[in-house]
Amino acid sequence: MSGKSTTRRASFRRQKAFPVGTLMALLTAVAVTLVGVILGLESSTILMRAIVSSVLVGSVVSIGVGVIRLADADYKD
Numbered sequence: 001m002s003g004k005s006t007t008r009r010a011s012f013r014r015q016k017a018f019p020v021g022t023l024m025a026l027l028t029a030v031a032v033t034l035v036g037v038i039l040g041l042e043s044s045t046i047l048m049r050a051i052v053s054s055v056l057v058g059s060v061v062s063i064g065v066g067v068i069r070l071a072d073a074d075y076k077d
Contacts, residue, residue, distance in 0.1 A: 017069070020061055020062070020065050021058045021059070021061040021062030021065060022058060022062075024057055024058055024061040025054040025055065025057055025058025025061075026054070028050075028053050028054045028057040028058070029050040029051075029053070029054040032046070032049050032050040032053050032054070033046055033050050036049060036050070
């Protein structure tokens with residue numbers, strides 16, 4: 001990495017990063033809930049499946065986006 005100081009725009013972009021992991025977790029929970037309702041499952045089963053799947057998918061996406069941003073930052077410098 002070089003000794004460049006970050007520009008004002010780059011530091012603002014880093015602070016205002018879009019929470020892709022959170023969005024994917026919410027979409028996963030909605031999808032799991034809809035599938036559970038369509039299949040006629042019990043509410044506790046739907047809740048547990050939605051929680052587990054949203055946490056797992058959100059974590060994987062957040063880690064993946066973090067790795068991509070880290071690799072992109074190293075590539076640009």
